[in-house]
Amino acid sequence: MARIAFILLCHKDPKGVVAQARRLAASGDYVSIHFDGRANAQEFEFVRAALADNSSVVFVQRRWKCGWGEWSLVGATLEAVRAAVVAFPRATHFYMLSGDCMPIKSAEYAHGFLDAEDCDYIENFDFFESDWIKTGLKEERLIYRHWFNERMQKWLFYTSYDLQRRFGLTRRVPADIQVMIGSQWWCLRRQTVEKVLDFCASRPDVMRFFSTTWIPDETFFQTVVPHVVPRKEIRARTLTYLVFTDYGMPVTFYNDHYDLLMGQNYLFARKISPEAIQLRQRLGALWAASGMHFPISNAATGLFRFLTARGRIGRRFGQRFWEAEGSLGRANSLLLVVAKKWHVAKRLTAAVRAQTLIPAVDFVFNELDAHLPDLGGVETTVEKRDRHRRALIRLLFQHFESHRLVLCLDPSALYLIQDMVSDKAETRILLIDSQFDDDYLRGHIARVGLAGTGTAPDVIEQLLPMVRADLEHEAERLRDMDFAAFHSIAPWLTPEENAEQLARFLDVPTETALALAKTEYLFSD
Structure with missing residues (x-):
């Protein structure tokens, strides 16, 4: 039977992290935690102390200070993966989660789902040919070097970018690599994770390249996994349900979304509001349930578009x-x-x-x-x-x-x-x-x-x-x-x-x- 090592990246809500780790470990699975190096030190110590006696939980040895769009997110993920591989030799699958994620199926259902097919679940679409990137920089993410955080160091980020563009300081993608893109929320088999770690150790050139790309958490694993695993063993989808608004922000779910979330063909969902106490309690109990039947409707995304994407009456469409x-x-x-x-x-x-x-x-x-x-x-x-x-x-x-x-x-x-x-x-x-x-x-x-x-x-x-x-x-x-x-x-x-x-x-x-x-x-x- 599948046993999952959850790669849990978190930076806040220490009580929620502890509850989530205990819940996941209670089902016979494992948790590898990376608590952001930028986070409050007292909150991290609270999490570590609360889970110290749980043999199904491990903490990374090196905590990265993570920033949106930076290599630090990939570095933190790799650190948590390495810790999980060593600590949990019986883990068959490795599943990326954030502190905002909650299960929308039972552990029994999730294990059966993963046992049903020997494959990896990770979005991987051609970086240049697909329309995964809707707006903003595309090729520029790769061919220029990005050393600064776009949100926290905006002037440095764009000044560096403009100088490289002005002087033609571009670089090439490694010749044997086809860059792919997709969601950072994946679920990989143990043999795939071990191949990815071996690749990281043997290809410092690729590691250097991705370490200065922009938003590498959307491209690194998505590129490496198809490079080391046959395409027929990969399902280009995520098992974590998420919806984005027209502004590119993830939709937050609240107490009245329970039935809709259960009907999605996914195992987890993000983002669950920290204030949605009732929803969190119900989803937490759901993970431990047995004998549950889950009719799949996949209606939530269509409902969200229907209720929110209509625009202001009379102003949505202008004459072309x-x-x-x-x-x-x-x-x-x-x-x-x-x-x-x-x-x-x-x-x-x-x-x-x-x-x-x-x-x-x-x-x-x-x-x-x-x-x-x-x-x-x-x-x-x-x-x-x-x-x-x-x-x-x-x-x-x-x-x-x-x-x-x-x-x-x-x-x-x-x-x-x-x-x-x-x-x-x-x-x-x-x-x-x-x-x-x-x-x-x-x-x-x-x-x-x-x-x-x-x-x-x-x-x-x-x-x-x-x-x-x-x-x-x-x-x-x-x-x-x-x-x-x-x-x-x-x-x-x-x-x-x-x-x-x-x-x-x-x-x-x-x-x-x-x-x-x-x-x-x-x-x-």
Whole structure:
């Protein structure tokens, strides 16, 4: 059975570190602790004294003074790994943790997970080809030497960097090394760790190179492990769950995140708030539990994006400069059917095609199959359609040889609606109002990926009012825009009332509009 030596890097919360070490050791595993050399000396002595009699805990011989982005983080990790290799000969796996990490599975589950496959878990993506680095310095991390801490010695860091760049003082990556990048939170087998330590001893040139790279904790192990282990034995993922905000900061988890964390396909999570006492107690008890079943939903990241990444209403999307050019044609009329229930909108467009001469397409910016004709390639992907939206609509007017065109949009695409209304062409809007019962909302949550099949029912029930309010708010936002040619139909209105709106929207006779309003099962789910 797997026995894990946890490589615990910490710098604060001594009581939490002691509790974490005791918890992990109680499951038959081991802990190697590196307590930051910059930390309070009394706090370190407290941790050492509290764990002195625990044979499953070892402390490093040399404590590094660690700084973000520095080699010191790698040095501290290597020190803790060496201590663990010597102290715990029965350890089969070595797992990187921080003081902010907590288990989100039981020890029983974690051991079984590691026993199931003989492999290493470490993210390793090509440094130059991947998009792992979103912003800031990339190649410059490697080809220039970084001796100073970017956060604590900002002037020295950037002055050194600017001087090297000005005088062309670049260096090459070691010829036989392919630099990789990924999360610093890994889990490696014993044989892999021993190979990494042997590599460190035999390749001082590589050690010198990485010691002056910037943020080497994201590149050193990620590069060395694929160099000494066959790729087929590596899984390019971390077993520690973490989410980053748009500002590149890790998301902190609190007391009400317990069910979501349990549903993630990971063994640990970071960062757990020190103030989330209840969550820490529950997760601590979870590690010692047996016979637990863990339905995996992987819903937490999608929920976080849904709840936080929407931006300020009306300010998230600005007009792209290339969209400002060109017009749909002053003589043309664009008829936008806006509906959250796509099947209702598509029933209406099908009826329009069948009962009028007005060309109608469906959700061309959402679905690949949207009753589009062949337009020479601009229609081949949804992304391309959105990128060239005005060109696409102009081509549709030309293809159908019509001055009117019906097109469907989702109410969340307010930026598209505003873009069309701002054009010289006449734009009319028909909002299809909807009622959202709980069954529809559950289906919507599943369709947009807010929850999976394994998500706990009570989590979905908590989402229902939020999602309902969000969908209703989309319609209200559209009304608040106060568009000049705005019409709406609804399932609670009579066919005659809906026909009146359709007649004005489509500019068709009352009889035709009434026939459209009476379309069989028009509003049915």
